[in-house]
Amino acid sequence: MSAATVTTVPDAPTAGPLRALLRRPALAKLVLLAVAAAVLVPLLHAKWSGGVWPEALTVDLTKPLGSASDWIIDNRDSHPLFVYFLGHLSNAVVLSVRGVYLVLLALGWTGVTAGVTLVAWRVAGWRIAATALLSFLVSGVLGMWVPTMQTLALMIVAVIASVVVGALLGLAGGLSDRMFRLLRPVLDTMQVLPAFAYLLPVVLIFGIGVPAALLATVVYAAPPMARLTALGLRGADAGVLEAVTSLGATGRQRLLTARLPLARKELLLGLNQTIMMALSMAVIASMIGAAGLGDRVYQALASVDVGAALAAAVPIVLLAIVMDRTTAAAGEKAGAAGAAGPALLRGWRGWAAVAVVTAVVTAAGRLAGSTVWPTGATVAIARPVNDAKEWMVDHLYSGVPVVGGTADWAAHFTNWVLNPLRDGLTALPWYATLLVVAALAWLIGTWRTALTAVLAMAAIGVLGVWKPSMNTLSQVLAALVVTLVIGVGTGILAAGSKRLEAILRPVLDVMQTMPQFVYLIPVVALFAVGRAPAAAAAVVYALPAVIRITTQGLRQVDPAAMESATSLGATRWQILCQVQLPLARPALLLAVNQGVVLVLAVVIIGGLVGGGALGYDVVTGLATGDLALGLVAGVAIVCLGLMLDRVTQPTQRRTAKGA
Amino acid sequence: MSRTRRIGTTAGASLLAGAALLALSGCGKADMTRQASPFAAAKGTRSVTLSVQTWIGAQSNVAVAKYLLEHEMGYHVDTVQVDEIPAWDALSQGRVDAILEDWGHPDQEKRYVQNKKTITDGGGNGVTGHIGWFVPKYWADKHPEVTDWKNLNKVAKQLRTPESGDKGQLMDGSPSYVTNDKALVKNLGLDYQVVFAGSEAAQITQIQQFAKEKKPFLTYWYEPQWLFNQVPMVEVKLPKYTDACAEKGAKDPTTVDCAYPTTPLKKFFNTDFAKSGTPASKFLKSFHWTKDNQNEVSEMIAADGLTADEAAKRWVDKHPDVWKQWLPKK
Numbered sequence: 001m002s003a004a005t006v007t008t009v010p011d012a013p014t015a016g017p018l019r020a021l022l023r024r025p026a027l028a029k030l031v032l033l034a035v036a037a038a039v040l041v042p043l044l045h046a047k048w049s050g051g052v053w054p055e056a057l058t059v060d061l062t063k064p065l066g067s068a069s070d071w072i073i074d075n076r077d078s079h080p081l082f083v084y085f086l087g088h089l090s091n092a093v094v095l096s097v098r099g100v101y102l103v104l105l106a107l108g109w110t111g112v113t114a115g116v117t118l119v120a121w122r123v124a125g126w127r128i129a130a131t132a133l134l135s136f137l138v139s140g141v142l143g144m145w146v147p148t149m150q151t152l153a154l155m156i157v158a159v160i161a162s163v164v165v166g167a168l169l170g171l172a173g174g175l176s177d178r179m180f181r182l183l184r185p186v187l188d189t190m191q192v193l194p195a196f197a198y199l200l201p202v203v204l205i206f207g208i209g210v211p212a213a214l215l216a217t218v219v220y221a222a223p224p225m226a227r228l229t230a231l232g233l234r235g236a237d238a239g240v241l242e243a244v245t246s247l248g249a250t251g252r253q254r255l256l257t258a259r260l261p262l263a264r265k266e267l268l269l270g271l272n273q274t275i276m277m278a279l280s281m282a283v284i285a286s287m288i289g290a291a292g293l294g295d296r297v298y299q300a301l302a303s304v305d306v307g308a309a310l311a312a313a314v315p316i317v318l319l320a321i322v323m324d325r326t327t328a329a330a331g332e333k334a335g336a337a338g339a340a341g342p343a344l345l346r347g348w349r350g351w352a353a354v355a356v357v358t359a360v361v362t363a364a365g366r367l368a369g370s371t372v373w374p375t376g377a378t379v380a381i382a383r384p385v386n387d388a389k390e391w392m393v394d395h396l397y398s399g400v401p402v403v404g405g406t407a408d409w410a411a412h413f414t415n416w417v418l419n420p421l422r423d424g425l426t427a428l429p430w431y432a433t434l435l436v437v438a439a440l441a442w443l444i445g446t447w448r449t450a451l452t453a454v455l456a457m458a459a460i461g462v463l464g465v466w467k468p469s470m471n472t473l474s475q476v477l478a479a480l481v482v483t484l485v486i487g488v489g490t491g492i493l494a495a496g497s498k499r500l501e502a503i504l505r506p507v508l509d510v511m512q513t514m515p516q517f518v519y520l521i522p523v524v525a526l527f528a529v530g531r532a533p534a535a536a537a538a539v540v541y542a543l544p545a546v547i548r549i550t551t552q553g554l555r556q557v558d559p560a561a562m563e564s565a566t567s568l569g570a571t572r573w574q575i576l577c578q579v580q581l582p583l584a585r586p587a588l589l590l591a592v593n594q595g596v597v598l599v600l601a602v603v604i605i606g607g608l609v610g611g612g613a614l615g616y617d618v619v620t621g622l623a624t625g626d627l628a629l630g631l632v633a634g635v636a637i638v639c640l641g642l643m644l645d646r647v648t649q650p651t652q653r654r655t656a657k658g659a
Numbered sequence: 660m661s662r663t664r665r666i667g668t669t670a671g672a673s674l675l676a677g678a679a680l681l682a683l684s685g686c687g688k689a690d691m692t693r694q695a696s697p698f699a700a701a702k703g704t705r706s707v708t709l710s711v712q713t714w715i716g717a718q719s720n721v722a723v724a725k726y727l728l729e730h731e732m733g734y735h736v737d738t739v740q741v742d743e744i745p746a747w748d749a750l751s752q753g754r755v756d757a758i759l760e761d762w763g764h765p766d767q768e769k770r771y772v773q774n775k776k777t778i779t780d781g782g783g784n785g786v787t788g789h790i791g792w793f794v795p796k797y798w799a800d801k802h803p804e805v806t807d808w809k810n811l812n813k814v815a816k817q818l819r820t821p822e823s824g825d826k827g828q829l830m831d832g833s834p835s836y837v838t839n840d841k842a843l844v845k846n847l848g849l850d851y852q853v854v855f856a857g858s859e860a861a862q863i864t865q866i867q868q869f870a871k872e873k874k875p876f877l878t879y880w881y882e883p884q885w886l887f888n889q890v891p892m893v894e895v896k897l898p899k900y901t902d903a904c905a906e907k908g909a910k911d912p913t914t915v916d917c918a919y920p921t922t923p924l925k926k927f928f929n930t931d932f933a934k935s936g937t938p939a940s941k942f943l944k945s946f947h948w949t950k951d952n953q954n955e956v957s958e959m960i961a962a963d964g965l966t967a968d969e970a971a972k973r974w975v976d977k978h979p980d981v982w983k984q985w986l987p988k989k
Contacts, residue, residue: 073748073770076752077752093697094697095697097697097698098697098698101697101698150698153697153698203745207748207749207752207754208739208741208745208746208748208749208754209739209749209754210697210698286740288745289739289740289741289749291698291739292698295740298740299711299740301858301860302713302714302715302718302740302858302859302860303715303718303860303960303961304860304863304864304961305964307964382964383964386964393868394871397868397871397872410821411820411821414821414822415821419821419824520860520861521860521861521864524860524861524864524865525864525867525868528820528821528865528868529822529830529854529856529857529861529862529864529865530820530821530822530854531822532821533861606857607857608857608858608860608861609856609857609858609861610822610854610855610856610857610861611857612854612855612857615857616834616855616857619834619857619858620834620835622742622745623742623743623744623745623833623834623835624742624743624744624834624835625744625745625748
């Protein structure tokens with residue numbers, strides 16, 4: 001990883017080794033760690049030798065978790081906690097989703113399409129409105145109208161709930177320092193958790209069904225809202241606040257008239273992220289009964305029908321793109337201050353027009369007698385898509401001249417990269433692993449991040465899942481390297497060419513929002529069951545973020561620096577290596593950080609295609625209702641995610657203090 | 660100072676609001692174990708919810724039952740896709756009315772059928788299931804000796820994959836399926852590594868891919884299954900299944916060293932649904948067909964790419980003699 005290159009202080013005249021050490025904090029940290037290691041390692045080694053975490057230091061949670069799960073099942077229909085609280089929660093979810101669903105059905109396909117298009121037009125302009133219109137028509141043509149409405153109903157309720165919960169938490173964190181200190185690490189952590197880890201506990205309490213799916217979605221999607229609300233409130237311009245205070249505003253007035261409006265951009269960004277995360281959960285939550293489009297994808301997966309899965313996935317991708325563009329445009333407008341728009345239809349009049357037109361179109365649709373998409377007007381794409389997939393697999397699987405088939409690549413990748421890495425990590429003594437983690441995290445962050453990372457790793461050991469975790473870790477690292485090589489390479493090319501970037505944009509959008517379940521099956525067909533397809537799927541999922549961040553980072557390099565380099569006669573390659581890449585280092589580190597989190601999320605899902613390790617344990621826990629197995633694996637994933645995040649997270653948090 | 664006070668009031672206000680909300684909603688009991696899906700049909704229509712498991716055989720049962728309920732009896736049928744054990748849970752809670760194919764879950768049967776009595780045994784569905792180890796026919800034809808477990812070690816080398824390392828690969832599927840394969844490999848002293856495909860979809864894809872290349876493979880598989888029609892496979896003889904071995908295995912699953920039993924597949928109903936005596940419950944109770952019937956539907960869905968509904972329609976048109984007997988007498 002790129003952590004070793006973090007701190008390079010310009011060479012200083014050496015004046016005594018101590019001074020030199022103080023001047024190079026990275027070196028000082030390493031020396032300190034080495035000393036600690038020299039003392040501790042012999043002790044630990046003498047007591048518990050061997051590579052794997054010692055048996056004596058583990059805690060077996062099978063019994064207590066098993067009985068907890070039994071207790072819940074036996075008391076779910078009688079205990080007051082369930083009957084008086086969770087039951088109502090669950091009822092409220094069912095009622096509100098049903099309400100929204102009925103409204104959507106009542107509007108009919110004409111009303112919903114018109115309404116969404118017009119709102120998109122009001123908020124984000126006609127281009128995005130056209131995208132929205134097209135998206136809903138495509139959903140209908142694919143024969144997915146009803147599932148799309150089910151997913152939409154679920155998403156509307158989930159997003160509203162997430163926004164309310166997130167905004168309340170964010171408000172608390174934004175106004176109180178103590179709350180902020182308390183919330184920040186929790187929210188930072190939740191941001192890196194793979195969605196898979198949330199499913200099991202929710203299912204156990206609420207049972208399979210929409211309430212469980214919705215609550216898992218809210219837990220997953222609320223943190224970005226909370227985080228950005230808090231940051232937005234804290235980032236408010238101190239000068240403005242002081243001016244407002246000096247005008248004699250009360251606390252509430254200050255909040256409503258100054259701080260919240262000033263944080264509008266962050267709030268809208270939070271909304272955007274919440275929507276995207278909720279949508280990405282739509283398919284995964286179908287494993288616990290979310291119904292709608294996700295369920296169609298999941299059922300198609302069960303019958304190995306890629307075409308049918310794609311037909312259900314396309315509306316998800318389109319929904320995601322429309323929502324993303326709309327909220328992003330709203331955010332940009334808020335930033336630009338003073339909303340533009342057609343002069344005639346500004347303000348409330350515009351919205352009234354939207355309402356009227358929607359009502360008229362709805363009525364027209366009803367009069368025409370079709371509230372549901374007409375069955376005649378659908379196109380079945382499953383067959384051609386499946387044929388295309390077969391053709392691709394037939395021609396790529398093996399025997400391709402010169403480069404070899406995908407099956408050969410997968411075999412080489414497994415034999416030469418994954419196996420040695422896994423065996424190496426497993427054979428590496430556990431204390432050495434902890435030391436490496438500590439060193440990496442400390443070099444790149446603070447002693448706090450290092451401590452968190454080490455404790456997270458230790459927790460994995462204590463839970464007794466050291467070995468599968470090392471297996472998962474090896475897959476993550478291997479996939480990460482591939483992602484970074486391809487992603488940074490593509491990012492450099494895209495940064496150099498506007499046209500390439502424009503071509504890439506829709507491709508990346510699709511890759512980012514396409515439910516992973518859709519490409520799991522073709523990936524198995526190409527790479528054979530095992531860890532290789534899991535890694536391949538992870539690469540596909542993590543690439544867009546890495547490419548985007550790299551491109552942006554390189555673009556933002558000060559043009560003056562590049563110009564002066566050019567005038568000094570540097571070649572393009574020299575400029576790239578010696579000016580652009582070093583200056584874009586923060587962006588590249590961020591790309592690594594994002595990449596690692598995304599890769600982990602998919603490597604876990606890879607449990608469904610033979611990835612084994614922690615992902616398989618989570619899947620098994622879900623499929624067999626085994627709380628002990630699933631929850632322990634889930635917690636281990638959380639710890640792994642936490643560790644990987646801390647090890648790759650640059651020290652931006654130092655600067656973000658105070659408000 | 661003023662800041663902390665303000666936070667105090669905000670917190671107080673939100674607490675109060677929360678309490679009010681609770682009081683509003685919390686005045687009555689709410690049993691969340693009796694709850695319908697928000698997407699269920701509107702009240703007044705007669706509806707049934709069936710559990711669809713991930714494998715195709717189970718989907719065929721549901722497809723035909725659904726088609727008949729909807730077209731012959733005027734019901735609205737909702738289907739829910741759930742894994743096997745969570746499906747029992749959903750059945751006991753009444754979120755699902757019936758499971759039409761269960762491969763035997765003694766623990767769940769004890770908990771829900773005998774103790775809690777929330778689930779009722781619905782009798783067999785007419786199909787007998789069997790789990791075993793299978794090799795492709797094209798390989799068994801050339802090397803007939805591979806159909807006996809005693810010879811498996813000799814061919815382990817041929818079955819190596821990157822995942823199994825220097826051992827032969829025995830492929831297992833979804834984690835939810837009943838399997839003793841790890842114990843079997845160990846107790847029979849086989850030079851094999853169990854590789855879990857993680858889902859049936861992945862396993863089927865892999866088998867199809869092997870078959871296309873005419874490569875040898877050894878896999879955990881089960882009958883009835885439509886894939887046999889596409890990729891003919893032969894079962895490997897394992898040590899004979901005995902009651903003594905089964906008893907031993909029930910006590911400690913790691914000691915199993917014999918073949919899998921044959922299981923008559925059973926139906927289970929939510930007790931309230933079974934007792935309701937509605938036409939739907941009577942119909943599902945008499946739902947009973949054969950392995951060939953089921954495979955016919957399964958293959959139309961999986962291999963010919965028909966929708967479940969279309970496949971059910973074709974089968975129903977062809978076999979009125981079978982399903983006419985299921986309909987309750989008026």
